[in-house]
Structures are given as structure tokens and as C-alpha cells.
Amino acid sequence: MKTFKLNMYFAAIPKDGSFLKEDYNNANTEEELLDLAHKWFNQIENEKSQVKKAWYSSAAHYLYSHLTGEPHDRKKLLTDLENL
Numbered sequence: 001m002k003t004f005k006l007n008m009y010f011a012a013i014p015k016d017g018s019f020l021k022e023d024y025n026n027a028n029t030e031e032e033l034l035d036l037a038h039k040w041f042n043q044i045e046n047e048k049s050q051v052k053k054a055w056y057s058s059a060a061h062y063l064y065s066h067l068t069g070e071p072h073d074r075k076k077l078l079t080d081l082e083n084l
Contacts, residue, residue, distance in 0.1 A: 002033075003066075005066070006024075006063070006066060009062060010024045010025075010059075013055075013059075016051070016055075017055045017059075020040075020055060020056075020059045023036055023039070023040075024036065024059075024063075030067065033063060033067055034064075034067055034068075036063065037060050037063045037064040037067065038060075040056045040057075040059055040060035040063070041056075041060045041064075043056045043060075044056045044057050044060065
């Protein structure tokens, strides 16, 4: 599931975003990668640093979109509709 495109994205992250590369390198299956995307989405809400929020948001949206083939916002809308 890890593709050259994903590896290039995470390899291009500067040193201050290395915590994302480490998380990504530890996820091996599609399920672990999807869990990682959700973990990063949760980190956005808990993070105080605006820079880290931006890193988490960028990486989470990129990874989620790659795994599902759809933007994260659309998935949230579908989930919200299912929960009505």
C-alpha cells in the first residue's frame, strides 16, 4: 500500500516534520495507515502549535485521500449523514 508517491511525500518533509515520517514508517498495512490518518486528524484538535497543526493536517489529508480515493471532508459528510 505504500507507494512511491507516498514515500516521496514523506521523504520531502523537512526535519521539523520528521515525527510524521517516523509514524508513517511504522505503519505497514492499509489498516495501520488508515488508523494513522485518523490519529493525525485527532492530533490537529489537541495540538497547540499552529505549525504542527498544519503538518498534521497536510499529512492526514494527503494520506487519507490516497488511501480512500476521496477527500476527507466528503467522508466526514457521509459519516455525519449516516449518524442522523
